[in-house]
Amino acid sequence: MREPRRENGGRLDMDREASFYENKSEYGGLYAALSAYGADGCYPYHMPGHKRSGQAGDMARYFDIDITEIDGFDDLHHASGILREAMAFANEMYGAEETYYLVNGSTCGVLAAVMTAAERGAELLIARNCHKSVYHAAILQELTLHYCCPPLLGEYDICDGVPAREIARLLERCPDCRAVVVTSPSYEGIVSDIRAIAEVVHARDKILIVDEAHGAHFGLDAGMPEGAVAQGADLVIHSLHKTLPSMTQTALLHVQGDRVDRGKLRAYLRMLQTSSPSYVMMASMDSCMRYVKRHGAARFALMRRQYEIFCQRTASCRYLRLGKMSDLSGRKHYLTDWDIGKLAIFVRHPSFGGRWLYDTLREDYHLQLEMAAGDYVLAIMSIMDEAEGWQRLADALVQIDDRIERESPCAVQSCQTASLKADERMEGGAPETAGPVAVMRAADAFFGGREEVPLAEAAGRTAADFVNLYPPGVPLLVPGEKIGGEAVAQMEEYLRMELCVQGVSADGKVAVVC
Numbered sequence: 213m214r215e216p217r218r219e220n221g222g223r224l225d226m227d228r229e230a231s232f233y234e235n236k237s238e239y240g241g242l243y244a245a246l247s248a249y250g251a252d253g254c255y256p257y258h259m260p261g262h263k264r265s266g267q268a269g270d271m272a273r274y275f276d277i278d279i280t281e282i283d284g285f286d287d288l289h290h291a292s293g294i295l296r297e298a299m300a301f302a303n304e305m306y307g308a309e310e311t312y313y314l315v316n317g318s319t320c321g322v323l324a325a326v327m328t329a330a331e332r333g334a335e336l337l338i339a340r341n342c343h344k345s346v347y348h349a350a351i352l353q354e355l356t357l358h359y360c361c362p363p364l365l366g367e368y369d370i371c372d373g374v375p376a377r378e379i380a381r382l383l384e385r386c387p388d389c390r391a392v393v394v395t396s397p398s399y400e401g402i403v404s405d406i407r408a409i410a411e412v413v414h415a416r417d418k419i420l421i422v423d424e425a426h427g428a429h430f431g432l433d434a435g436m437p438e439g440a441v442a443q444g445a446d447l448v449i450h451s452l453h454k455t456l457p458s459m460t461q462t463a464l465l466h467v468q469g470d471r472v473d474r475g476k477l478r479a480y481l482r483m484l485q486t487s488s489p490s491y492v493m494m495a496s497m498d499s500c501m502r503y504v505k506r507h508g509a510a511r512f513a514l515m516r517r518q519y520e521i522f523c524q525r526t527a528s529c530r531y532l533r534l535g536k537m538s539d540l541s542g543r544k545h546y547l548t549d550w551d552i553g554k555l556a557i558f559v560r561h562p563s564f565g566g567r568w569l570y571d572t573l574r575e576d577y578h579l580q581l582e583m584a585a586g587d588y589v590l591a592i593m594s595i596m597d598e599a600e601g602w603q604r605l606a607d608a609l610v611q612i613d614d615r616i617e618r619e620s621p622c623a624v625q626s627c628q629t630a631s632l633k634a635d636e637r638m639e640g641g642a643p644e645t646a647g648p649v650a651v652m653r654a655a656d657a658f659f660g661g662r663e664e665v666p667l668a669e670a671a672g673r674t675a676a677d678f679v680n681l682y683p684p685g686v687p688l689l690v691p692g693e694k695i696g697g698e699a700v701a702q703m704e705e706y707l708r709m710e711l712c713v714q715g716v717s718a719d720g721k722v723a724v725v726c
């Protein structure tokens with residue numbers, strides 16, 4: 213931290229700084245300090261250029277507390293004052309040994325975690341349904357990737373949890389992997405057994421990184437799933453902005469145990485994060501943590517109650533089915549929980565799909581969902597949703613289901629065959645053959661010579677770039693993977709459904725290795 217400000221002929225203004233620390237409103241000490249600084253009339257001869265009065269109207273509020281690392285406000289990259297205190301508060305909430313604020317989303321937390329755990333040229337075991345940031349780290353660090361491909365979940369066309377025994381089997385086969393990366397919960401809310409995975413990873417003295425970007429609310433209430441920090445992961449990444457009341461891009465990185473080189477981690481965070489972190493964002497993180505501490509119990513209770521009511525209201529739907537944990541009993545599965553904040557609503561009718569339901573909800577009911585996939589849509593709910601939000605969605609689904617029944621009744625579809633295949637794959641003992649196959653290092657494929665070919669002619673070639681279904685940003689193709697006929701068919705199907713497929717050009721071409 214810089215020296216405290218000298219004012220009034222050079223007197224150190226320690227008193228003023230100390231009062232900032234004590235002045236903790238329910239929005240957090242950082243916000244209180246920023247507000248006090250904005251109100252005290254001190255002229256800002258410093259960045260940012262808007263001088264806290266950049267725009268008129270409501271926007272002015274944001275400019276008012278948007279400063280940079282001036283005296284009394286600490287330094288994110290060498291925190292020792294007010295930011296250190298704010299991070300310590302977040303740390304207490306999650307119970308890790310150390311917690312870092314991230315102003316560049318979970319993306320930079322994942323990059324820093326992977327690059328710290330796996331040095332240049334190392335090997336890394338990852339669940340294939342990881343977010344693209346894991347693959348980007350692998351490219352930057354020239355890693356060799358080994359995949360664990362989670363099976364499909366029962367009758368749903370989404371990934372199940374990551375099986376711990378499969379991680380154990382792959383670590384036996386690839387003993388040089390430095391670390392393991394899994395995403396839990398997944399974008400659709402599927403929670404893996406992190407405790408069991410941590411056990412097998414730590415038994416081989418490897419580092420476990422859990423991308424818990426979608427689970428920042430886990431472990432903050434007894435009625436929510438336990439978080440990855442409590443289950444023993446070495447590095448855990450949380451997007452506060454995804455499921456808690458915090459501004460976009462705000463995230464946390466937690467570290468614990470003695471397997472991670474913390475000096476290296478800090479060095480990567482300094483490289484990967486901006487040198488001008490936004491105080492508006494950081495105050496929003498501080499305020500978010502304090503809000504959860506104060507109001508969390510009541511808000512989580514409301515969320516759980518509303519979820520139960522939502523389930524009851526929509527239980528009568530024939531064609532629109534909410535995916536939920538209680539429906540999985542009796543079927544083989546690896547998940548330990550299904551996050552109630554992720555409402556995955558599956559369409560079980562041959563003539564309608566996820567895109568249709570998504571558009572219908574938006575156009576006919578003014579309900580904007582998070583995403584549409586082939587046969588489902590996803591709604592994200594949080595502790596900030598009131599009863600009205602839950603009710604409007606439930607009522608709309610019941611009405612749409614009635615409409616389908618009136619206009620196009622048919623036998624309800626199921627995906628039993630897919631689930632059987634998934635079970636057989638795991639029982640058959642060779643699940644690794646069922647997923648994509650990396651034939652080159654991602655970095656070699658990405659940075660080497662490439663050409664563009666029509667998607668229809670891409671089967672058998674090696675991908676030179678990513679193809680992502682967005683959201684959620686889990687790659688369909690990763691540089692270095694052999695492009696299979698099934699992958700081509702799937703991408704063509706997504707394009708036909710007008711889903712957002714990044715990496716296929718407007719004229720239908722993909723990049724392949726020359």
Ligand SMILES: Cc1ncc(COP(=O)(O)O)c(C=O)c1O
Nearest residue numbers: 316317318319343395423425451
């Ligand atoms: C599983 C997962 N990890 C990481 C990220 C990156 O998060 P952020 O947008 O906070 O950078 C995402 C973004 O959607 C994600 O879905």
